[in-house]
Amino acid sequence: MSKNHYDVLGISREATSDEIKKAYRKLARKYHPDVSKEPDAEEKMQAINVAYDTLSNAEKKQQYDFELDHPQGFASGGFGGQSNANGFDGFSNHQGQTGNGFGQNADFSGFEDLFGRFGQGFGGGRQQQYSQRNTQQQTSFRGEDQHAKIELDIDVAYHGITQTITLQIPTYNVYGEPEVQRKTLEVKIPKGMKEGQQIRLSKQGQAGINGGEAGDLYIEIQYRETSKLRVDGADVYYNIDISPWEAALGQEIEVMTPTGKVKVTIPKNTVYGKQLRLKDKGIPSKVPGHLYLVLNIVYPKAETEAETHAYQDFAKAFSHFNPRSN
Template identity: 45%
Template sequence: MDFKDYYQIMGLAPDASLAEIKRTYKKLARKYHPDVSKEPDAEVRFKEVGEAYAVLKDPEKRAAYDKYGKNWESGQSSPPPDWDSGFEYRGGQTGGQSGGQNQEDYSDFFESMFGDRFGQEFGSNQSGQQRRPNNNRGEDSHAKVTIELEDAYNGAARSITLQSPEVDQQGRVVNKQRTLKIKIPKGVKQGQKIRLSGQGSPGFNGGKAGDLYLELAFNSHAIYRVVQHDVYLDLPITPWEAALGATVKVPTPAGSVDLKIAPGTKTGQKLRLKSRGIPAKTPGDLYVVTQIVLPAADTDEAKALYKKMHDELDFNPRKALGV
């Protein structure tokens, strides 16, 4: 899946105003409309222009697209998992008519960026259900923020900076920033949402402000992987620990523990430390995945030991293959 340069598709500069975008879209839509155009690639170009317009005319989609585009690297097949972290949005609707085309005509690139993040109706609640307008109540806002795995074990207080797009007097999108202090509850999991009451959009004519929903994601960790409330760790062990058995120290986000390695343990074997995962109401588990690591044969003594094993052990790991 290739990155799509929507500005290039429409022949626009990255700082084009909203008025310029609308004028250009009308011109290109007339030029490439399949019912009237004589261009050989009219239908394809019409769809590309419609998709580009659906993004560039919307301040939130455009700001998100610009943020990703600045960090895009050739060869990427999809946006990085946390590319949209810290970006505040108020929902949106990608279905129906937008820029003259249906949602199912949008490219995989569009869907990978906007299909989930911007697929909600304005004013949706935490479960995604449509909420009826409540007099002058402000809209709810949404944002994704990243936290450390240790925050889920211990709870934490954090300052986060969110940016949201606005259209200035010249019709150009600018990002406005705000900083909030939040509390991370102990036991949160990937994708969980927390609600900050009254931190959404301001109400109208004295109406109540909307709420802000923060979707939590974990920063990549040097040694742990997280699945729901479970945590995974690849544990290097020596050949003699695997063959003879041993008790080894194992790190966990809550502190190190002693783990018994059974004789004959193989690479890829999964050992469970019950309730050592994220400490939710029902705690997760920590799974240790064994990885046998061979010592380097970088000295005469090490080479001699390997030669002795070769000579004295009747061992053929390919025996089951018939060779």
């Protein structure tokens, strides 16, 4: 017994349209005559194309399912069967009285509707006509989009860059087997890209099938975090070390930031972790982010006798202070 279209694609009758398409693509990669080493690859590819052409079309699939459920009415020349060169064996009239394979109660009300679209005279049968059509023109599919992430220094967000990057992208080869593809591209990254935004590279994704165009490659931007810097959307948080006297007395200091050198005033009696906001100094996107200076108080080591005495004097001056009183 010959396989039906579902068997050819290796799917169940309950398969969704996405599952039908996925099964076709997998088999096309395996049996396409340009890449397959199977001796009967061309014959199998024709059967695969016929099966997909039928099952991917809702109207054709509905009719095909009806024929599967009523094999007594379509034994000679249905989608899954074969007809002789003269059309349908034994069909003598429209009453279904002597036709081979047609029951006494067969309903032929849809006869012209069912076969009229296949051209005049039924020739070598529908299966043969499907095969001829798909031999001449195989269905093509657009390749799938692919996604990758790259990690950049924060300077790129402020100035932009054009650089060559090499990506290792998981994909499938022409045989349908998973592999990692190395792809080297020259990418222009404009300034103002927020973390999580994507750059679309047209037709740099997975290759199409049967001449279909390639998919797109989407590169997601991430910025490299360091012990001093992190990014949140368009906002940048930058850890700045200050001395105890700068924190206590309040002084103006000069700080090197991603935007260049800036002068800021430390408020008097600043505590550890306090944030100073520099408005619109974050990533310069359409809506600029802010730059937050996160203050970290660093205490020098007492390595000389004079430095030790300085800490002792400091302790005497603040003898009333107990950091653990709370």
